[in-house]
Amino acid sequence: MQLPRDATLLRIFIGEDEKFEGRPLHEAIVRTARALHLAGATVLRGPAGFGHSSRMRTTKILSLSEDLPIVIEIVDEEEKIDAFLPTLDAMMSGGLVTLEKVRVMRYGEKV
Template identity: 65%
Template sequence: MQLPEESVLLRIFIGEDDRADGQPLYEAIVVKAREMHMAGATVLRGPLGFGRSSRLHTAKILRLSQDLPIVVEIVDAPDKINAFIPALLGMTPSCLITTEKVRVIRYGEGEETR
């Protein structure tokens, strides 16, 4: 699979406790991205963060409910990202979704750098 040099980074900011059909939302997003043949997806777990509610989410030991911040990142061609967004919106009732243009330097093993 080739990625165009001018691609798009899709970021989805959710909570660790968010669910979709009984499974963690981040897993549902990655599985859907794979089903839609996206170039790849990465899940990042943050030790500290807050969102729209301004409620602090932390990994400190004394907290009973952590609900740590999760970021799912997907890089792909603009048309593939745009096709994925409606499916994503159907899974995420509350979250932050952003996109930005990125320049792909290398995707895969042994390919020439651009």
């Protein structure tokens, strides 16, 4: 699979405890992106953060949170990301979704 030099980055901010059909939402999003043949996805777990509720979530031992911030990044051509958005919207009950243009410098193994 090749990626165009100019692509789109989809970034999804959710809480670790969010679910979709009984499984972790971040796992469901990545599995769905893979099933739809998007170029790739990465899940990042944050040690601290807050969102719309302004409730602080952190790994500090005195205020240990089980609902840490999760960021999912997916990069692909704009059309494929745009086609994925309605599916993503149906999976999410909250969170933040952003899009930005990116320049792909390398995708896959160096030949």
